[in-house]
Amino acid sequence: MTAVITASYADDFERCQLLCESLDKHLKGDWTHYLLVEECDVETFSKLGGKNRVIVSELDLFPWWLRSFPDPVSSQHARVWLSPFSLPLRGWHAQQIRRLAIAEKLDEDIMLSIDSDVVLLQDFDVNSLLVGEDIRFYCNPNGINESMQEHMQWSKNAGSLLGIAETDICYDDYINTFIAWRTQTVKNLLCHIEKVHGHNWVKCLIRNREMSECMIYGRFAKEIGKGANHNDNRQALCKVMWDESNGDASSEGLKIFLSELSSEHVAIGIQSFVHTDIEELRKMTLDYKPA
Template identity: 30%
Template sequence: MSGTISLITPSYRGDLARSALLFESVDRHARAFEKHYVIVHDEDLGLFAPFNRGRRQVMPVSRFLPGWLHAMPSFIRPRGRLYWWSLKAWPIRGWHTQQIVKIQAVATLPEERYCLIDSDNCFFRPFDVAALASPNPVPLYGDPGAVQADRPLHAPWLKAAHRLLGLPEPRFPADDHIGQIIVWDQATIRAMTARIEAVTGRGWVEALCREYEFSEYLIYGAFVTNDARRLAATAPTSRSLCRAYWDGETLDEAGLLALLRGSAPDQVAVCVQSFGATPLAAIRASIRAFEAEAEAAAPAPPQRNAAR
């Protein structure tokens, strides 16, 4: 019997259109999961309310953040960015709270495992989420040796993960556990946060806020890979379920369709980074074209013999 698994997507008003595209694709392609939890800023609940139906549940970030962490009012937002302040650490950005929310959501929502999908992803092939649930081992994504000591972001994030977990300094090059579709196990997340609290002597949210520069995926990866028992219960993989386009020129519909055609057979989603200029209309059109090609190439179902 398969265990329970759900999807989690943190988002905000700036990604509303991209989220809508993701939701469309989840409804068309994803199956065999409990819920799709969409967690947004409290002030954005009204914007996302039309999507709060069926298995999709829109929830406020305040449900997953401690009461001592406060959103700054709209007139105190440097460069229009939303910050949270407290008396326990320096102010943190929305990028930080999204990471905290992912951890707390996995630790407290009712399912056993969670598939974390950011709002700039979109599915273009059938996605059987149950294949990632127990009794199958937990997938652990890692890009072998991708974190070099001179990487300006990933190397400090990995060092922070080791400090938070009380581990020795990491050796470089190290595996990178940051990806587009990541599966987390609830029991592992709870053990991870307990370890952070035991090491730092603080609540895990406060510990992360004080660290400031951190990556939730690198913390999880460092915790699992440095625990032999937990590592033995995972299925390490360097293959991503998502075809990502991070760099290069803006793609048009033809370029996006070529990207999808060049995806590996087990890749079910595409991520075209939101900071690029590729229009959403082109992404939607290319996916529809790819789906039409796949449908046309599928073998016809066997016909029943006509009744005599």
């Protein structure tokens, strides 16, 4: 069984709705989709609930001492997450914590983490995530270089969180918007953090806000878990337009982006801060036919 995990928020509702449409059309096998949202967004996202889709409030995932509030210095209805153990957190931090925390609530063996700005383009069977007894695991060896300062910091901070020696620098990239994890590995990861630091894992995680849950999981699975039950695959299942430096969100740009998909790509991700016409994206993707 597979738990499809998406952390989202109200401003991304239309994108998340498109994701749900594409999953309902194309995702095959035994799966349940968990939408992880802030308590104040539960009512909005409840419109997407159904037989295969469950809305989960972060109140059921977070410790009592981590809560969100309106950002007093924002003019755009932004939220901020406050706790006694960190500087204020933003939505992208909260979404990462949700993706890890949900593992403690799941019975499914596999977690397929999909961002809310992803669209599935063709049929995909969740059973194909298994390679024998192993899980298909996205790992791009030496995919990070010294010029990628943000990635380098995420990798370094992941190592510190996991108790890995600072001299053991990792240049492997584990980041994508459509990736499979083992649920038990996530549970082991959270226990490992608490064993290393002697505190609740959320408290340990938020001490440094420069975090990547993908990097944390990847380094744990490969360096602590020695890659057991993970079958490395450097080919991403999702082609991502991270920003406008690697794509054009115009109608013509989207056509070019789609034309450049490899045979392994079953989905695309257009980052939410890349301004895209949702209806144009819906038309292009839901009617997409592989070449």
